[in-house]
Amino acid sequence: MKKYDVLIIGAGIAGLYAAMQLPKSKKVLVVCKDIPWECNTFYAQGGMVTALNEADIAVHVEDTMAAGAYHNSQEAVEILSRTSLTTTPDIIERGMAFDKDEAGALLYTKEAAHSVERILHAGGDATGRYMHYFMMVQNTHQLQRNTLVYDLLIENGRCYGVKAMVNYEPTTIYAEDVIIASGGVGSLYAYNTNSRTVSADIHGICVEKGIALADMEFMQFHPTVFVDTPFARKLLLTEALRGEGAHVIGEQGNRFLFEYDERGELASRDIVARGIFDYMRKSGERAYLDFSMFDTVWFEQRFPNITRTFEALGYHFPQDRVAISPAFHYANGGIKCDTHGSISGMEGLYVIGEAACTGVHGANRLASNSLLEGVVFAKRAVDHLLGKAVEKERNIPTFERDYGNILHKEKDKIYKQKLRKIMWDDIGIIRTTKGLHEAKNFIYDMKNREIGRLLQLRLNTASAIVDAALGRKESLGSHYIESD
Ligand code: SIN
Numbered sequence: 001m002k003k004y005d006v007l008i009i010g011a012g013i014a015g016l017y018a019a020m021q022l023p024k025s026k027k028v029l030v031v032c033k034d035i036p037w038e039c040n041t042f043y044a045q046g047g048m049v050t051a052l053n054e055a056d057i058a059v060h061v062e063d064t065m066a067a068g069a070y071h072n073s074q075e076a077v078e079i080l081s082r083t084s085l086t087t088t089p090d091i092i093e094r095g096m097a098f099d100k101d102e103a104g105a106l107l108y109t110k111e112a113a114h115s116v117e118r119i120l121h122a123g124g125d126a127t128g129r130y131m132h133y134f135m136m137v138q139n140t141h142q143l144q145r146n147t148l149v150y151d152l153l154i155e156n157g158r159c160y161g162v163k164a165m166v167n168y169e170p171t172t173i174y175a176e177d178v179i180i181a182s183g184g185v186g187s188l189y190a191y192n193t194n195s196r197t198v199s200a201d202i203h204g205i206c207v208e209k210g211i212a213l214a215d216m217e218f219m220q221f222h223p224t225v226f227v228d229t230p231f232a233r234k235l236l237l238t239e240a241l242r243g244e245g246a247h248v249i250g251e252q253g254n255r256f257l258f259e260y261d262e263r264g265e266l267a268s269r270d271i272v273a274r275g276i277f278d279y280m281r282k283s284g285e286r287a288y289l290d291f292s293m294f295d296t297v298w299f300e301q302r303f304p305n306i307t308r309t310f311e312a313l314g315y316h317f318p319q320d321r322v323a324i325s326p327a328f329h330y331a332n333g334g335i336k337c338d339t340h341g342s343i344s345g346m347e348g349l350y351v352i353g354e355a356a357c358t359g360v361h362g363a364n365r366l367a368s369n370s371l372l373e374g375v376v377f378a379k380r381a382v383d384h385l386l387g388k389a390v391e392k393e394r395n396i397p398t399f400e401r402d403y404g405n406i407l408h409k410e411k412d413k414i415y416k417q418k419l420r421k422i423m424w425d426d427i428g429i430i431r432t433t434k435g436l437h438e439a440k441n442f443i444y445d446m447k448n449r450e451i452g453r454l455l456q457l458r459l460n461t462a463s464a465i466v467d468a469a470l471g472r473k474e475s476l477g478s479h480y481i482e483s484d
Contacts, residue, residue: 001396004029006385007161007175009149009202012039013128013374014353015181016135020094021382024140029173031147031164033197037132040183040195040354041374044128045238045305046111047121048371050088057081059115064369067113067268068332068362069477071215076339076360080369083376088120091375096134098122111239111367113268119368125238125303131371147171149202150407150453152178152349153399154209159349160396163404170404174396177348177385179341181378184331184354185219185461190424191227191327193236202355204457206335207464211343214357215333216461217468217479220365221429222329223272224248224289226310226322234327235309237289239367242266244302247290248276249321250283270364270478273326277429280325287325291318326429330354330370332361332478333468341381350381363477408452415446415455419462427466434484440466 004027008015011032022028032039051057060081065072092098098120099107108117122130136143144166151163153172161174182202186194203213224242226235242248242265250256260275261267267275276287291299299318300307307317315322334357337343341350341358353374360373422442426435443466447459475481 001174003161003174003176005175006177006179007031007173008179008181009162010039010181010183010353010355011036011143012041012181012183012353013131013135013371014378015179016132016139017375018179018181018352018378018382019139019141020135021379022141022386028141029175030139030141030143031149031173032143032145033148035145036136036143038195038197039132040186040198041128041132041371043193043195043233043236044131044371045125045236046240046368047109047119047127048088048131048375049114049119049366049368050084050372051081052108052116052118054085056116056118060118063114064360064366065362067364067366069364070362071218071477072362073359076358079339079380080360080373080376083379084372087372087375087379091134094138096122096131099124109240110243112242112266112272113366119240121240124301124305125240126305128371129305149182150205150403150457152202152205152209154346155397157345158347160399163399163402165404165407170402172399175348176390176394177350179381179385180335180349180351180355181353182355184334185465186328187232188420188423188458188462188465189328189428190420191225191234191325192232193222193225193234193327193329196232199454199458200461201454201457203335203464204460207460208457211346212336213333213461213464214336215359215363215468216331216465217472218332218361218363218477219328219427219465220269220330220332220478221273221326223269223276223326224324225327227325227327228323236329237306237322237324238303239269241289241291241303241306245293247293248272248324249288249290250279251285251288253290268364269367270480274429274480276324277326286323288321289324290321292321294318328424328428330365332363332365333357339377339380340384341377342384350385352377352381363479403453406452407454409450409455411450412452412455415449415451416458419443419446419458423462423465427462427469429480431469431479431481432484433470433481436466436470440470
């Protein structure tokens with residue numbers, strides 16, 4: 001029987017940075033569902049927050065807590081900010097090239113709800129892509145693609161490994177420790193900015209195994225997304241655009257966001273997303289992002305990725321305005337864990353990155369805190385894992401049940417699309433109790449149909465979101481409930 005010391009599920013920033021912390025003497029396997037760059041990290045544009053210095057920690061903590069409606073775990077936020085003073089230099093020393101000015105000084109940008117410029121970026125607006133590439137190159141452990149995890153091997157409060165489809169073959173992978181770094185739940189929503197691989201499967205397995213999810217009512221919607229494409233992943237227009245001065249306007253060029261918050265375009269993400277959604281709903285107009293104030297050469301250098309992507313769609317930035325809509329972006333909630341990624345009552349299982357809920361984001365994540373979260377909590381989980389006493393021999397139970405041949409059923413695709421619409425309409429940006437009950441009934445009904453394992457797992461997660469939303473009667477952060 002082949003057994004690893006550590007199995008990491010997911011090859012985004014959290015999974016890869018965890019792998020980078022593990023010594024070569026450990027037998028480590030990193031797995032990803034598809035190709036490694038099909039992950040949310042790859043599509044992250046804006047940047048990675050870092051505390052600028054000791055004095056900025058208190059300011060960064062306050063910005064994060066204010067954006068999170070003070071629902072955050074202050075301990076987790078302080079750890080996030082303080083640890084950045086060591087993890088950011090570590091990444092830079094290892095060779096990560098963040099953007100610099102001509103004199104060689106690091107360039108920092110600002111995004112909504114940050115009081116100062118403290119966001120590092122790379123390749124202009126391709127930070128995630130650059131960081132992902134850097135970490136792929138740094139990783140010295142085995143990385144296996146086409147590995148779709150469909151079960152966690154859990155007995156008596158211990159995880160022994162996973163069952164996964166590896167190149168279409170049901171396979172059991174045993175490990176002393178499993179680190180979940182599988183990302184969030186984006187594919188549950190009709191409009192989302194996430195990689196197609198991010199589909200809530202592992203959250204769904206956790207629900208099945210009685211592992212708690214937390215803060216699932218706090219789903220985050222990015223305010224400025226181009227949704228007029230046929231593809232599931234919609235095109236993000238980074239917050240950094242507004243941070244640099246882009247405007248959100250109505251059809252007549254009116255900057256309507258000031259009707260919702262005095263900070264206008266720079267209010268926190270939940271407020272801006274809701275403002276745009278509400279304005280479009282009430283006025284029947286579309287909303288646009290306007291960059292016409294920017295110099296063409298500067299724009300192309302600062303946002304090369306966006307310039308090229310939209311050029312291919314016929315846009316000429318910065319002169320053309322572009323229609324926007326909010327879209328699902330990030331799960332503030334996730335698999336409940338402590339600040340070492342440990343899951344209460346469970347040995348041999350850690351969770352990090354977007355999949356995790358340490359409480360760091362509270363009710364609404366502060367822009368660009370997620371790449372930092374991936375790094376900081378990956379390091380802490382690995383430090384904890386390496387600090388444990390290793391048990392020499394362990395009897396591994398037999399896990400006979402295998403869902404490998406029932407992952408998909410004939411009508412799953414149709415049901416999946418219906419679920420995505422329900423999630424968007426009823427468990428989206430503005431919710432009503434009536435809509436949430438309708439969604440709950442719909443999910444319950446679908447669960448009792450002839451469906452495959454993977455859809456069942458999605459539905460488990462969808463249930464957790466709707467139940468959490470029904471449980472919170474008052475609006476808070478990204479959970480906004482309107483009277484019926
Ligand atoms: C963006 O670039 O707007 C996304 C950054 C984030 O999600 O924090």
